[in-house]
Amino acid sequence: MSMSFTRRLHGWLFALLVLVAAGALGFLTSRHAIVCDWTYRSRASVPPETRAILAKLDGPVDIVSYASPQGDLRESVARELKRYQQVKPDLHLSFVDPQQDPASMRNLGITVDGELILRYRDREQRLDTMTELTLTDAFERLVRGSDRIVAFVTGDGERRAGGDANADLGTFMSQLEHSGMRAVPLNFSQVTSVPDHTDLVVLASPQAALSAGASKALGDYIANGGNVLWLADPGNQDPSLQPIADALGIRVLPGVVIDASNAALGLKDPRMIALGDYPPSAITRGFTLATLFPEVAPLAQTRKSEWKIDPILRTSPQATMQSLDSAPSAPLKGPLDFGFALSRLSPSPAKSEQRVVVIGNGDFLSNSFLGNGGNRALGERIFNWLLGDDQLLSMPPRGAPDRALNVSQTELDVLSIGFIVLLPLLLLIIGGVITWRRRRA
Numbered sequence: 001m002s003m004s005f006t007r008r009l010h011g012w013l014f015a016l017l018v019l020v021a022a023g024a025l026g027f028l029t030s031r032h033a034i035v036c037d038w039t040y041r042s043r044a045s046v047p048p049e050t051r052a053i054l055a056k057l058d059g060p061v062d063i064v065s066y067a068s069p070q071g072d073l074r075e076s077v078a079r080e081l082k083r084y085q086q087v088k089p090d091l092h093l094s095f096v097d098p099q100q101d102p103a104s105m106r107n108l109g110i111t112v113d114g115e116l117i118l119r120y121r122d123r124e125q126r127l128d129t130m131t132e133l134t135l136t137d138a139f140e141r142l143v144r145g146s147d148r149i150v151a152f153v154t155g156d157g158e159r160r161a162g163g164d165a166n167a168d169l170g171t172f173m174s175q176l177e178h179s180g181m182r183a184v185p186l187n188f189s190q191v192t193s194v195p196d197h198t199d200l201v202v203l204a205s206p207q208a209a210l211s212a213g214a215s216k217a218l219g220d221y222i223a224n225g226g227n228v229l230w231l232a233d234p235g236n237q238d239p240s241l242q243p244i245a246d247a248l249g250i251r252v253l254p255g256v257v258i259d260a261s262n263a264a265l266g267l268k269d270p271r272m273i274a275l276g277d278y279p280p281s282a283i284t285r286g287f288t289l290a291t292l293f294p295e296v297a298p299l300a301q302t303r304k305s306e307w308k309i310d311p312i313l314r315t316s317p318q319a320t321m322q323s324l325d326s327a328p329s330a331p332l333k334g335p336l337d338f339g340f341a342l343s344r345l346s347p348s349p350a351k352s353e354q355r356v357v358v359i360g361n362g363d364f365l366s367n368s369f370l371g372n373g374g375n376r377a378l379g380e381r382i383f384n385w386l387l388g389d390d391q392l393l394s395m396p397p398r399g400a401p402d403r404a405l406n407v408s409q410t411e412l413d414v415l416s417i418g419f420i421v422l423l424p425l426l427l428l429i430i431g432g433v434i435t436w437r438r439r440r441a
Contacts, residue, residue, distance in 0.1 A: 046087050047132070053139045056391045057120055060090040061142070066098045066105065067114040077114060080130060118142060133178075140392065141180040148199040148387045150176075151186035153214070157207025159231070159362055161185070166368040169204065172379055181383065188214035194221040200386050202229045203244075205362040210240035219243050225348030227355045227386050231362035234297040235324050248342055249305040250358060257296040257336055257360075259319040271295050273315060273338075273361075274373075281310040281341055282393065283357075283385045289374025297360030298336040306344050313339025313359065341385070355386050 046054075063081065067073045074095055085091045098105045098113065108117075112128040118138055123145055125138040141147075150173075152161040160168045161183035173183045186194065186201065188210075194201055194217060201221060210218075222228060222244065230244065234256040245251055260270045267274060273293045278284035293313070298321050301309055319334030338360035346354040363369050365379045384392045 046083050047136070050084075050132070050136045050139065051087055053136065053143055053392075054084065054088045054091075056143045057088065057139065059121060060092060061088065061139075062119045063091065063093045064117045064119075065093065065095050065114060066108075066110045066117075067095055068099060069095075069097055073114050077116075077130065084135070137178040137180075143391060144180040144387075144389055146180075148181045148389075149197055150181050150183050150200045150202060150383070150387075151194065151198045152183055152202045152204060153188070153206070153218070154185045155187040155189055156210055156214070159204035159366065161202070161204075164367065167205075167363070167366050169365050169367070171367045172365045172370050172376060175376070176380070176383060181387070188217055191217075193217050194226060198226070200227045200229060200383070202231070204229075204231045205233045205236065206238070206241075209238045212240075215240045215243055219247055222247050222354075222356070223347065225346040225351055225354045227388075228357075229382065229386055230356070230358045231365075232297055232299075232358065232360050233362055234295050234360070236297065237324075245302075248356060248358065249301060249303050249307055250309070250340060250342075251300045251302045252358075252360060253298045253300055253321060253332070254325050255298060255321040255323045255332065257298055257315055257319050257334075257338065258322045259315055259334070261316055261318040269294070273319070275313065275315075279311040279314050279337075281312045282390070283312050283341055283381050284378075285393075287374070287378065287381065289377055291364060291374050291378050292369060292372040293338070293361045293364045294369065295361065295363065296338045298332070298338050299340055299358060299360050300337070301340075307342045307356075308344060310341045310343075311337040311339065312341050312357070313337065351388075353388075355388070357382050357386055 065074065065077045067077055077095075078093060081091070081093050085093070098110055109126075114128075114130070116127040116130060116138075118125045118127070120142040123142050125141050127134050127138055150161075152158065154160070160170065161173045162168075163170045173181075177183065186198075192213060201218070203218065218228070232241075232252045235254075236252060237254050241252075256271055257273055258270045259273055262270065262272060262274050265274050271294065273296045274290060275293070276288075276290045278287060296315070298315075315334045315336045315338065317334045319336055321332035321336060323331075340358045342356040342358070344354050346352060348354070359382075364372075364375045370376050370379075381393055384390070
C-alpha cells in the first residue's frame, strides 16, 4: 500500500515538474523587452517637454497618416507614434491610402507620401515630415489653438524679428514661429494704428526717436487693452517713449547696472548681470535656470495705478547703478529691479486681462546671447504669458546641457594619448598575459 502511494506521489510530482518546466520554457521563449533610458532628462524617450504638452491636451487627438501601404512607411509611422500613445492613450492613429482617391487628396492638399493631419477638438495641424521636434511643435500649436500675431515695431532702429545681425532677434523668433507664433513688421510710417487681430506688440530697443504718430498709436493700443513687450536698453531716454512709460506708471532710470560680485562667476565685465534667483511671479514661478543680461537699465515704479506690477528680474544686493547723466549723483544701491510684469483688468471687452512686460535689456534674446543658460527658456515664458497661454508656462525647457563637451587643449591631448596609445597598449598587455597563462596550463 505504501509502495503504491509512493509511486503515485512520484508520478504527480513528475507531472507537476513537467508542467512547471513547460511554463518556464514558454516564459523564457517569450519576448520581454526591458528598456532603460539613461540619457540626460530621458532624451531617448518621449521628452519631458513633450509629456508636459500632451498633458495639456485634455481630450483625444486623432492623427491620420496619408501613407501608401507599399513599403515600410506605415510601420515606421506606427512605431514612432507608439511612444506617444504610451504617454497619451487617447492618441488615435489611422491610415489612408492616398492612391485610392487622388481627387480627395488634391482637395485636402496632400502632396507628400506619409503626410500627417493632427486633429484636436476643432483645431488641426499638418506635418509633411515627422520628427520628434516637428511632432512636439505640432502638439504645442494644438494647445495654443491658432497662430498668435506678434507685431514688431520697425522703422526706428529697433531689433529686427527676422534679422541675423548680432543684435537682432531672428534666431529666437524663428524658434517661436514653429510653436505657433507669427512675427510681422509694424511700421507707423505706413499705418496709423496697430492692426486688428494683433495679439502682441514688441517694442525692441528703438535707437531713434519715435514719431508723434507712432507714440500716439502705441499709447492708444495700450489704452485699449493691447499687450506689449517693451525691451529698453541703458541710455534709451528718448522723450518720445515717456508717454508710454507714464501710461504704465514706470520709469527707465538713466543709468546702467554694475555688479562686481559677478566676477566670482568668471564674468570680467561688471556690466554683465547673471541671475540664478528670481522674484516670485507668474512668469518666473518654478524657473531655476541661470540667465545672462549684458548692460542692464534699472526700472522703477513711479506711482500707484490700476496696474498690478510684479518684479520678475532683480539684481543682487551688491549691485549699484552707474548714472549716465552728466551731473554726478549718489549711486543707487541694489537690489535693483530691471524687469516688470504688469497686468490689469482689460479695457477691451474682448479680453479679461491686459498684460505688459518691460525689461531693461534687449540683448538677452538677441542672436549673440540667446544661447546663454536659460535666456531662451525665459523668453518663451515671457511670450507665453503675454499671449495668455498660461498652460504652457510650466513646460520644462527644451534641450540638454550635456550635448557639447568642452575641454581644454591639454585635456584633449591627454584624451588622445589615452585612446591612441595607452588603451591599445593595455589591450596588448592583457592579451599577452592571457596567452602566457594558457601556454603554462
